Amino acid sequence: MENSNQAPKPKIWKMLFISWLFVYPVINIMFALIFPIISDLPQLVKTLIFTLILVPLMGMVIPKLHKRFWAWIIK
Secondary structure (H helix, E strand, O other): OOOOOOOOOOOHHHHHHHHHHHHHHHHHHHHHHOHHHHOOOOHHHHHHHHHHHHHHHHHHHHHHHHHHOHHHHOO
16 A cells, blocks of 8 residues: 555656666767767777766766656656
8 A cells, every 4th residue: 555645656667768768869979979089999998988978968967857757757
């Protein structure tokens, strides 16, 4: 029995889906724009550059997307 005073729990799969909808196109854009510039660098350096860009973007954008779609996430 659910307590009526308790906020509904978010659906984890919906939060993951929203996150993936952001990450997938960003990674593809990064590959198209950045990879040609850094293609000659060692793999570890390329990964470092990609993650230095992607992780801060995720930290800024994904919480906003979760907030924007919160009604759907808790449905």
